[in-house]
Amino acid sequence: MTDTAETVADARERDEDAVSRFVERFASELTEAGMQRMASRVFAALLVSDTGSLTSAEIAERLRISPAAVSGAIRYLSQVDMVVREREPGTRRDRYRLFDSVWYESFTRRDQVLIRFRNTLVEGVEALGPGTPAGSRVAETVEFFEFLHEEMQGMLDRWEVYKAKRGAGS
Numbered sequence: 568m569t570d571t572a573e574t575v576a577d578a579r580e581r582d583e584d585a586v587s588r589f590v591e592r593f594a595s596e597l598t599e600a601g602m603q604r605m606a607s608r609v610f611a612a613l614l615v616s617d618t619g620s621l622t623s624a625e626i627a628e629r630l631r632i633s634p635a636a637v638s639g640a641i642r643y644l645s646q647v648d649m650v651v652r653e654r655e656p657g658t659r660r661d662r663y664r665l666f667d668s669v670w671y672e673s674f675t676r677r678d679q680v681l682i683r684f685r686n687t688l689v690e691g692v693e694a695l696g697p698g699t700p701a702g703s704r705v706a707e708t709v710e711f712f713e714f715l716h717e718e719m720q721g722m723l724d725r726w727e728v729y730k731a732k733r734g735a736g737s
Contacts, residue, residue, distance in 0.1 A: 586615055590630075605632065609640035610649060613665050620664035622655070648676045671726065678719045685712040 590611040597607035612629050613621055621629070623637045630637075641663055644650040649669060653662045666672040688709045695702035 590615055603640070603643050605636050605640040606643040608632070609637060609663075610644055610665075613650065613663065614669075618664075619667075620653070620662045622660050622662055624660075626663070647673075649673055671723065674719065675723060678716060678723070681712045681716045681719070685709055685716065688712065 590608065593614070594604070594607035594611040597610065598604045602610070608630050609626055612626055613619060623634055623641070626632075626637045627634055641650060641652070644663075645652060648666075649672075650663045650665055653664055654660075655662050688705055691705045692702050692709060695705060697703065697706055
């Protein structure tokens with residue numbers, strides 16, 4: 568059997584109720600971590616789709632939600648760079664797709680946010696005065712974001728090495 572045939576066979580044998588429970592549980596975890604509830608559900612539905620891509624109608628049907636709810640969730644997920652909108656060839660329908668390496672992309676973008684926070688906080692230290700209690704607290708925040716930035720870059724680099732080694736061993 569080919570990889571594609573095995574994948575199709577595996578998908579047919581899937582327990583759709585178990586998949587739905589997983590989607591709701593993972594969405595709940597994402598919501599607890601701070602993501603909007605509906606965006607969490609839509610993200611989880613995209614994550615478990617074999618193609619990583621669904622239309623608005625497909626998302627609404629799978630999650631039993633309104634098109635307006637899908638639209639709001641997609642808007643949020645697009646703003647935080649977790650999904651991309653693509654036009655379905657030959658139609659007027661949009662498909663929503665996860666980035667190929669969604670978590671890597673997400674953390675890379677978060678790293679960019681850390682840099683922006685750091686730069687703004689440096690201005691805060693200057694405005695407050697580095698010797699004041701508030702200035703010292705903001706300066707420590709700057710150091711923390713600098714530390715996170717350095718560690719994040721190292722982790723992302725190590726992930727690429729790990730992924731390459733794992734691919735070579737397959």
